[in-house]
Amino acid sequence: MTRRLDDQQQRFAAQVEQDHQDWVxxxxxxxxxxxAFPRFNVPPGTVVxxxxxxxxxxxxxxxxxxxxxxxxxxAAAPARPRRGEPLPRQxxxxxxxxxxxANTAGRRPAGDELREPEASVG
Numbered sequence: 001m002t003r004r005l006d007d008q009q010q011r012f013a014a015q016v017e018q019d020h021q022d023w024v025x026x027x028x029x030x031x032x033x034x035x036a037f038p039r040f041n042v043p044p045g046t047v048v049x050x051x052x053x054x055x056x057x058x059x060x061x062x063x064x065x066x067x068x069x070x071x072x073x074x075a076a077a078p079a080r081p082r083r084g085e086p087l088p089r090q091x092x093x094x095x096x097x098x099x100x101x102a103n104t105a106g107r108r109p110a111g112d113e114l115r116e117p118e119a120s121v122g
Contacts, residue, residue: 013027021082028049031049033049033051034051034056040067042067043067
């Protein structure tokens with residue numbers, strides 16, 4: 001019975017995410033809450049949770065309004081691509097092109113040269 005209910009909750013979460021594409025929506029199996037993570041510029045740590053889809057969408061709307069009125073925050077990392085979109089290059093190889101990665105492989109950074117040990121005077 002619980003598995004069937006969780007399937008229904010996951011379908012509700014997918015529908016809410018489809019209707020609100022600026023959010024990632026998840027159903028929490030153990031928490032029994034819907035969780036919404038914004039895909040837009042908000043203060044760090046902004047997450048919305050509610051026990052029902054209607055309550056979740058209302059809380060999401062309040063978070064969107066608050067974000068629109070708040071000062072802009074610098075994102076710590078690039079925005080996560082929407083489902084089905086290819087990952088940006090920096091997610092795949094650290095932002096370096098294949099040629100740059102090959103040219104720098106095995107080289108030490110500047111200033112990290114090997115030095116002869118100093119002879120001790122004694």
